[in-house]
Amino acid sequence: MSHVFPRHTKTLPLTVSHGQGVYLYDVDGKAYFDGSGGAAVSCLGHGDPEVTAAIKAQLDAVAFAHTSFFTSAPAEALADKLIAHAPEGIDRVYFVSGGSEAMEAALKLARQYYVEIGQPQRRHVIARRQSYHGNTLFALATGGNAWRRAPFAPLMVDTAHISACYAYRGQEAGESAEAYGLRMANELEAQIQRLGADTVFAFVAEPVVGATAGAVPPVPGYFKRIREICDQYGVLLILDEVMCGMGRTGTLFACEQDDVRPDIIAVAKGLGAGYQPIGAMLCSADIYTAIEDGSGYFQHGHTYVGHPVACAAALAVLTRLTDGGLVARVDEMGKRLQAALEQAFGQHPNVGDIRGRGLFRGIEFVMDRETKAPFPPERALHKALKKATFEAGLICYPMGGTIDGQRGDHILLAPPFILDDSHIEEIVTKLGTAIDTVI
Ligand code: PLP
Incomplete structure (x- = not known):
């Protein structure tokens, strides 16, 4: 039994073992691509030797x-x-x-x-x-x-x-x-x-x-x-x-x-x-x-x-x-991530918008692309997406943001600035698996 008071008492978190580069590992050795750097925190990834x-x-x-x-x-x-x-x-x-x-x-x-x-x-x-x-x-x-x-x-x-x-x-x-x-x-x-x-x-x-x-x-x-x-x-x-x-x-x-x-x-x-x-x-x-x-x-x-x-x-x-040049690559890598997301999900009937700047990208999910009507709150799509992406080995930051006073469903991607093109492919593949499971 744990004596830690977690934020969500009904869904207890796994125990993290270590992190390296763009990945976090749980104590069973499973790797998770840190696609949101937690909540847009880990911009250098994990285990940076200089820091x-x-x-x-x-x-x-x-x-x-x-x-x-x-x-x-x-x-x-x-x-x-x-x-x-x-x-x-x-x-x-x-x-x-x-x-x-x-x-x-x-x-x-x-x-x-x-x-x-x-x-x-x-x-x-x-x-x-x-x-x-x-x-x-x-x-x-x-x-x-x-x-x-x-x-x-x-x-x-x-x-x-x-x-x-x-x-x-x-x-x-x-x-x-x-x-x-x-x-x-x-x-x-x-x-x-x-x-x-x-x-x-x-x-x-x-x-x-x-x-x-x-x-x-x-x-x-x-x-x-x-x-x-x-x-x-x-x-x-x-x-x-x-x-x-x-x-x-x-x-x-x-x-x-x-x-x-x-x-x-x-x-x-x-x-x-x-x-x-x-x-x-x-x-x-x-x-x-x-x-x-x-x-x-x-x-x-x-x-x-x-x-x-x-x-x-x-x-x-x-x-x-700054001196190490990491910010300088964010714009270009962000454009590549946006293009890959648009190619994979741009025509999906429940993807309303794919947007952002640099390596700060959001996807907004809707029931209907024409009316932009959000999914009903009881469906809790963002929570289902959080679970499915995590199971697929991708950490993203799904949020029930606010739309006209109601909760909507978004995913926030904020990967480490050290990512390369193969990592962008990995994000898109794992996200696709999760979306197919949930919607
Ligand atoms: N302001 C913004 C825009 C945030 O996104 C957050 C956290 O998500 C905060 C303030 C609060 O920061 P912290 O959680 O470090 O207290």
Whole structure:
């Protein structure tokens, strides 16, 4: 009997034995292709010798020193390297232990910024309906998944939600992508005006929507209009790149492809690539200066902020991604994966959309391609797909994302950046076996 408290108490997990390259192995020796890197975490695959060597070296030097007294060489070098690659204006990095912590820090920093500059009436956050920003209470309240919030609803701060930019579902017949993007972005302005023009402190969005909708990129021009609206109303733009950042979409920061200048960015998952738990909140020089010139103190913190071993691991990961050229191959490999998925499943009567950027791809399943009607929730197709793909030796991330308030069925693929063409074939073959079993 196990004393571990698992997330799903009715379907107990297998025990993992080891990992190598793109594969994980259970204790019976069965290999699983890690087609989603867990939940878009393991961007380098498993057993990377450079990252494990960096961790061991840091452990030999010092494992932990509290940030009230010390910074560390890996934390400083990692921050320098992140800022060197970050969008213009981003200047400071606050290290945490994961994605929820990064988003919680981002939201609290944005609120504190307005307190520091004498606008405490700004107390509203606006986010989007198809979104997940983490499980701590503020991050959970910000996310758009009503079913995740439900048990905790009386404890939540009030947040407002607008539509996500989700062309497959929202773009009307005859409407251009640009017109659709403008219509969606303008929902932000309407929501700001509804709440009161000077009462909103932040708008939060994932540049490419991850688990709640299955790798949905924005249409061209959407984020340009979002930035204009944020500037007009003095609203800070927080981009959640916890899942889509760190090279996953083909550029180190996903927002680079939309040419948008955020005020705050949250990253995690691929930052530590699973080798250590680490996340980061990056902010503009303006925000940092307001704190420095004001109270001088960000009223937020955790014991493991800037953990030296986690930072050493992330520095080695980031070096592999940038200097090692791994991000540079994501776009090309992603296009090949998209083409292979389209060739295998593009005509399937229950595949509605195959989409994404880089090695961040989603498949949306529908009952009917014409009407785009989702499968009934009681069918729980995504759960059946999760089981069937796992049995076929492929780990993907099936999600019942939200469609008009209902659960839909998506699969998220986020394979390690080291994959080759034979691995793409393997993904498609195993996924095909699972789809044939379930539908
Ligand atoms: N933000 C996004 C976009 C995510 O996908 C996730 C996790 O899936 C989080 C935040 C929360 O990250 P974590 O699970 O590391 O707390």
